[in-house]
Amino acid sequence: MNPKLSKKEIENLRKHTAREPSLAWDVLSKNEKDKVFKFAEAYKTFLDTSKTEREAVSTILEMAQKNGFENIDEGNSNSGKFYKIHRDKAIALGIIGKKPMADGVRIIGAHIDSPRLDLKQNPLYEETDMAFLKTHYYGGIRKYQWLARPLAIHGKIIKNDGKELNLSIGESEDDPVFTILDLLPHLAGKIQGDKKLSEAFEGEKLNVVVGSLPLGDKETKERFKLSILHYLYETYGMIEEDFISAEIEIVPAGNARDIGLDRSLIGAYGQDDRICAFSALEAIREIKRPDTTSVALFFDKEEIGSEGNTGAKSRFLEEFVSDLLVKAGSDASERSLRKTLINSMALSADVNGALDPDFQEVHEKRNAARLGYGVCITKFTGSGGKSGSSDASAEYMGVIRKIFNKSNVVWQTGELGKIDQGGGGTIAKYLAVYGMEIVDCGPALIGMHSPLEIASKADLYMTFKANKAFFSAKG
Structure with a gap:
């Protein structure tokens, strides 16, 4: 039988044994609340200047250099702060710590790519007296969300003479914006309304409107397309073949904005995963010489499985840590590198899905993360039976929990939806192959x-x- 406890004893028992997630706003002091809003302003600026992975690398580099980080291939910093850029789409920052690197390093890895629309290699065409650009979507998008909204063009072009051209059109108040046409509801019934959502919006119809002004008279062939080519050539010295050697991304136009009358939320494109990238960047910029060597990684290609030579599956991490070993005056052999990585601890800095008030049925509410309840620790990802997951050990969960509690971090745990309904992947499993926690x-x-x-x-x-x-944690 349960012992008979007084009301006070029951409350003490609850206080000391039960876990009640904390709303961060209830925990923050007035001083910290002021810091929250100031920090958010800097973050919004970061989002506005980092709408593509290339732009994010450029912004991260600029911010890192202001804090004394030097190119690891050139510098010999007395502060031990270094950066390395990989093909302009990934970047790493590192600070050499007091302890031998062979004992392990602390790694936070985020990704700086986001779902978007990429231009095809032969994108420009005309149809019914209008000019369009054809796209191929990148990452997991819901196609209908990209229709009938202002869009911007960002990207890099390598012209025939080898010169580089960076584009950003649609962000300034004086810029034109672009859009993808949608059907009026009067005519959408059979085409869209009677179909499954997955079938109603076709990837091949995500075509971006770029003009409707003809060049020449009625006898001119493809005069709407030619009008756009004329503009591109006159403005940027660009010819149609230059699309072949270009990476041009279509993203939502406009800046990050506060959401709500109380301005407690941020609404913006690309917060998955640039919210983690910015947080990791600011963290490593603030620490001095840590006890353990600290590394912040910013990868590309996570949204398509971390593929390619700039994703987490590449050997960029190995290259950077090897360079740090050399700078630290340590053995940089393959065996030493393996030992360093297997002894390391890492955070795969990625977002989770918060409980949606209008669609609570897709979540298992006892294990769903919530807005405002702090950073979310996601023990495992994957889908169904944890397929494709890196499942963190009890020992490591204990280490992270202790670090956060000691530093008064408001944290929660979460899963990405119900077992047979949700799921997703991160870079965690690609770093886990080195044996690190x-x-x-x-x-x-x-x-x-x-x-x-x-x-x-x-x-x-x-x-x-x-x-x-x-x-900053010791040990």
């Missing part, structure tokens, strides 16, 4: 992968605080 850790978003993802400013700040505590 790793767990996913980042804020929860509503509307993940949409053109307007929603994040809590309190969760953003707690993610930064968690990352800083991870880098």
Whole structure:
């Protein structure tokens, strides 16, 4: 039988044994709340200047250099702070710590690519007296969300003479914007309304309107397409063949904005995963010489499985850690590198899906993350029976929990939807192959992968605080 306890004893029991997730706003002091809103302003600026992975690398580099990070291939920094850029789409920052690197390093890895529309290699065409660009979507998008909304063009072009051209059209108030046409509801019934959502919106119809002004008279062949080519040539010195050697991305136009009358939320494109990238960047910029060597990684290609030479499956991590071993005056042999990595601890800095008030049925509410409840530790990802997951050990969960609690980080745990309904992947499993300890850790978003993802400013700040505590922790 249960012992008979007084009401006070029961309350004490609850206080000391039960876990009640904390709303971050209830925990933050007035001073910290001010820091939350100030931090969010810097984050919004980062989002506005980092809409593609190339732009994110450029922004991260600029911010890192202001804090004394030097090119590891050139510098010999007395502060031990280095960066390395990989093909302009990935970047790593590192600070050499006091302990031997062979004892392991602390790694936070985020990704800086986001779902979007890429231009095809032969994109420009005309139809019914209008000019369009054909796209191929990148990553997991819901196609209908990209229709009938202002879009911008960002990208890099290598011209025939080898000169480079960077494009950003649609972000300035004076710029034109672009869009993808949608059907009026009066005519959409059989074409869209009577079909499954997965069939109603076709990838091949995500074509971007770029003009409708003809060049020449009625006898001129493809005069609407030619008008756009004329503009591109006159403005940028660009010819049609230059599309072949280009990476041009279509993204939502406009800046990150506060959401709500109380301005407690941020609405923006690309918060998966640039909210984690910014938090990791700010954390490593704030620490001095840590006890353990600290590394912040910013990868490309996570949204398509971390493939390619700039994703987490590449050997960029090995290259950078090897360079750090050399700078630290340590043995940089393959055996030493393996030992360093297998002894390391890492956070796979990625977002989770927050409980959606209108679609609570897709979540298992006892294990769903919520907006405003701090950074989310995701023990495993994958789908169904944890397929494709890196499942963090009990020992490592204990280490992370202790670090966060000691630093007064408001944290929660979460899963990405119900067992047979949700699922997703991160870079965790690609770092786990080195044998290091790793767990996913980042804020929860509503509307993940949409053109307007929603994040809590309190969760953003707690993610930064968690990352800083991870880098700074001794032991």
